[in-house]
Amino acid sequence: MNIPAELRYTTSHEWARLEADGSVTVGITDHAQELLGDLVFVELPEADKALAAGENAAVLESVKAAADVYAPVSGKVAARNEALSDAPEQINQDAYAAWLFRLVPANPAEFGQLLDAAGYKALVNAET
């Protein structure tokens, strides 16, 4: 199972990375992309939108199903990975390189409450 040690995770299968400038980059895990199958559509959050932790932030659609992506922490949308709208398959190819959006956290303490790699691995093992 591909679960990079340097990232943090949510119970809803997002990954989050704390950048040097304090922003948080968000994507979905390799496990999540595998469950969804071939992705064909990505709807990203609007720029500057303020999101609460756990709020519906983006939508991914595979051939099979639609899935919501939730904000791991609260904050304002600072960047979106626009390249994904023409190439959603990048998420299947490398879920940790194909980030979805970046947040400027409203409450930096929230990041510390996310799962670490070991915690996420235990969660996936319990689900499968």
Added chain:
Amino acid sequence: MPKTTILNAAHHALNARMVDFGGWEMPLHYGSQIGEHHAVRRDCGMFDVSHMCALEIVGPDATPFLSRLLANNVAKLKTPGKALYSPMLNEAGGVVDDLIVHRLSDCRYHMVINAGTAEKDLAWMSGHLADWHLRAELFPMRAGERAVAMIAVQGPNARRKTWEAAPDLRAATESLPPFFGVEVGRMFVATTGYTGEDGFEITLPAGQAEALWQALHKAGAQACGLGARDTLRLEAGMNLYGQDMDENVSPLDAGLAWCVDLASERDFVGKAALLAQGQRAQFLGLKLLEKGVLRAHQKVRTPQGEGEITSGTFSPTLETAIALARLPLGVAAGSAAQVEIRGKWLSAQVVAPPFVRHGKKLA
């Protein structure tokens, strides 16, 4: 415990992602659903469809029985082996199931019914046989010595790869026209399918299935799951039972008027209801003109009123979202429509299915 087909271990060996499909553990895909889809359009794919139920209907009254049971007319089957697609209706004109039946002789037919409806269908057919006092018997080929497996080999290179894997089938199937079937030893090979491509559906004794599957794999047939099967049939404009029609939907409102024989004098179950109701809706295709994916149950707006998507997906061939939809009468192919996706109304175009046939884009 879900039911499994005889090829279950073979699917696991190919790392299939298995899912529950109507009580059967079946492969969804073997890695990439889109890759499998393209393999069928461009080369050759194979599907385990052993969850479906094959049966024989045998007896002196087999023909009058099917003539009264089915909405399409088995009298059209003049040549042995010829296949007929037909809805089987209830008295209210709703669809109990859709099926394919081949005439082997006047008193022997080969039929394939859907997996999820098999028990219900067999009870329905037995009940009518008894009620009508007709001399025919149903022989489902599911258990014991009769147990069969079914492998669909589909794609422009399907015939060639099948003959490479099973040279014994070549002589009997080389000049078999589309929508026919032939018995070859204990196998039944039909030129039918659910993809819009050329190919075979092979029914064979369960014990021989693994060897044929492996031989096809070696010949280069790509193993394909139910995921690709769904996108292929949707592109081909073929209905899926339980989604595009069911017991509460008239075949006339599900795009199946072409296989309901209302022209002849013949009476059949559901005919009176269909004549009384007439057609109440149209069944057409939709192509999404914006980004997104069409899905079943999304609402459709047309100048003639509201409709509903019954099957939707992303078409790997057209690289856009497509759907089959039940729309108000009067909506014409080529006209504009809107589809509601997550609260937004997106632009779509009404098209006449199929979207793709024999590898060619039609819509």
